[in-house]
Amino acid sequence: MSVHKDTYNETEELKKQIETLERVNEALMESIKLLEEKVIHCPLTGLYNEEFFQRYIQDILNACLSTKRNGTLLFISIDHFGEINLHYGSDAADETLKKYAAYLTNQVPQGSILFRLNGALFACYIPDMVREGALEIAEKIRTATASADIFVCYITVSIGVILLDELFIYEDLNPEALVDFVIDAGKQRLNIAKKRGSNQVCAESDLKITEKSKAVILLADANTFRLEMLADLLESEQFSILKAHSGDEALSLIINNELDLILADLSLPGMNAIEIKQQINHYSRLVGIPFVLITDKKRVEILKQAYAQGILIVLERPLFLEELLAIVSNFSKTKVV
Known part of the structure; x- marks a missing residue:
């Protein structure tokens, strides 16, 4: 009788140990998940960060170039963001970025991926999007932002548009160089939009690989x-x-x-x-x-x-x-x- 009792007790103790280990394992997996989320997300806006953007876009480019599948990248920058920092302070500037990230989430098509790159610069990848649709979305974002009254002051955005089918002729580039090229081209079109007076969309400029020139x-x-x-x-x-x-x-x-x-x-x-x-x-x-x-x-x-x-x-x-x-x-x- 005592043998059965001892066996029963040992079994119950083993069950408790297993349950404890399972709880510890669940907590560990949750901690790992949270850590991964922190590594790939911007802590201020909750959007994916620049490091993840570069890895993600490299994977997307590899897939799209091999299948000739189209897609669109939007580079979106809040115009004259330094003025907000200057006139309202860094807390108000951070709050503007946070609010705009949430606002932008509601302006892009379902299935789009949003990123915060640095400062007041955001990026959006829209899969399977051709030129006409991309321009329509960019204009919608631009006009909606200009009419929004939820920020500390009136803001506008400039947008650079890159169509992935523009890059098909560069498929021989190594993946890292192609990612750098795409980002540089997107920022170039963004600069053109800003030089036109800001609150603009630019989807046109020659894309040629050249050496980077010094500012x-x-x-x-x-x-x-x-x-x-x-x-x-x-x-x-x-x-x-x-x-x-x-x-x-x-x-x-x-x-x-x-x-x-x-x-x-x-x-x-x-x-x-x-x-x-x-x-x-x-x-x-x-x-x-x-x-x-x-x-x-x-x-x-x-x-x-x-x-x-x-x-x-x-x-x-x-x-x-x-x-x-x-x-x-x-x-x-x-x-x-």
């Missing part, structure tokens, strides 16, 4: 030491630098060169930085060049004058190099012609 930046500062130090820093980051020591010299370089960004100290001799911006605003081909003003102190009157001329970024010394490099990298571009 050209003008540095204007009467202080030679500061000028050379900043020039060395940016050149080490693979930017092409032009230098000016006065307002007149800066204006001449702006007029006679193709620039991607201007970084100018306020107190330039001859013509200060705000006066330079006022002058280049008269040139339609120059007015869109991003302009960063650097000053010793952010006084209210300086900010008012800067904003009035369309200078949206004003930095105060001492400069935080990480912030400066982030701004410069955001405005730099890869040229695909």
